[in-house]
Amino acid sequence: MKKKCIICDQNKGKRSCIQYDKVMVCPKCCAQIRNPSCATCSYYKTAEKYAEDKFRKSGGKSFIIELNEEVDKAVDRALALIERKKLKKAEKHLAELLSEYPNYHMVQYGMGALFAFKDQYDKAISHFKKAVDIFPYFAEAYYNLGVAYKNKLDFPNMVKYLGKAIRMSDIDTDINQQAKNLLDHMENVIREQNGVNLETYLKAQEQFKLGVEFMERSEWKKAIYAFSASERIVNTIPQVYGNLGICHAQLGHKSDALAAFDKALELDPQYEPAIVNKAMTETLAEGEKLDNKVKTVEYYKDFPMKNRSYIQHFIEEGT
Numbered sequence: 001m002k003k004k005c006i007i008c009d010q011n012k013g014k015r016s017c018i019q020y021d022k023v024m025v026c027p028k029c030c031a032q033i034r035n036p037s038c039a040t041c042s043y044y045k046t047a048e049k050y051a052e053d054k055f056r057k058s059g060g061k062s063f064i065i066e067l068n069e070e071v072d073k074a075v076d077r078a079l080a081l082i083e084r085k086k087l088k089k090a091e092k093h094l095a096e097l098l099s100e101y102p103n104y105h106m107v108q109y110g111m112g113a114l115f116a117f118k119d120q121y122d123k124a125i126s127h128f129k130k131a132v133d134i135f136p137y138f139a140e141a142y143y144n145l146g147v148a149y150k151n152k153l154d155f156p157n158m159v160k161y162l163g164k165a166i167r168m169s170d171i172d173t174d175i176n177q178q179a180k181n182l183l184d185h186m187e188n189v190i191r192e193q194n195g196v197n198l199e200t201y202l203k204a205q206e207q208f209k210l211g212v213e214f215m216e217r218s219e220w221k222k223a224i225y226a227f228s229a230s231e232r233i234v235n236t237i238p239q240v241y242g243n244l245g246i247c248h249a250q251l252g253h254k255s256d257a258l259a260a261f262d263k264a265l266e267l268d269p270q271y272e273p274a275i276v277n278k279a280m281t282e283t284l285a286e287g288e289k290l291d292n293k294v295k296t297v298e299y300y301k302d303f304p305m306k307n308r309s310y311i312q313h314f315i316e317e318g319t
Contacts (some may be wrong), residue, residue, distance in 0.1 A: 249290035272310035
């Protein structure tokens with residue numbers, strides 16, 4: 001009799017997972033946790049080949065786009081206004097263009113540039129993505145997507161779109177060189193802070209992101225497997241241990257939770273989420289579960305970078 005999937009504990013485990021020490025997982029969980037760090041797995045290669053074949057069948061390099069010189073000039077004028085910080089005037093012009101030409105790539109790009117300048121990165125990303133959906137070889141839009149994700153501290157997507165900017169641009173262009181310089185800079189920062197190269201760090205981040213998705217669905221056991229996989233790749237990220245602590249606390253594993261919070265605080269003594277969650281967990285008996293709804297925060301971006309206190313935010317949320 002086949003053993004059950006180690007992740008969902010429901011379906012039969014049919015595939016040996018390289019991310020989880022070659023334990024058996026079911027096809028459904030395999031698809032859920034699949035990410036670029038699975039590059040050597042045959043199932044990942046099959047999925048990637050399917051996606052590439054689908055893209056080629058949709059048109060590939062033979063893609064043709066309609067150009068509108070007058071609209072291009074209008075967008076250029078709006079971009080010039082943005083550079084001069086005349087944002088209200090630029091937004092008015094772009095809104096009018098968007099109303100008339102919603103499916104034109106340069107108009108979507110202009111709106112993305114406006115929101116990026118205003119540090120509204122989610123809105124900027126939405127428009128840049130629409131621009132590349134309309135025109136899949138738009139190197140400038142891919143570059144700006146990469147920069148927007150960098151500012152959101154979403155490094156896997158940053159690398160993804162900067163890589164596309166490089167592939168979609170000629171080697172002697174500014175966009176190509178700027179994208180390469182940004183990736184080189186990030187490589188140096190990651191090596192200095194974590195002692196690994198960028199590729200290795202991103203593998204850990206993919207597992208971390210997967211763990212957060214499981215946490216948001218209260219799938220604590222799956223989240224622990226994902227965060228543990230991230231830890232095995234890079235063991236210098238406080239958020240990994242902070243989230244492991246939350247998962248263990250939600251399952252009633254007090255001692256494991258406190259050990260994880262302590263590790264997070266060893267790496268960053270000022271990591272406030274671990275301080276808060278450790279204090280709450282210390283009040284529990286072993287086996288008693290932390291009955292606290294998880295609210296996802298991007299701590300370093302939303303608090304230290306904005307000179308805000310997570311502890312103060314937590315207190316205010318509870319009152």
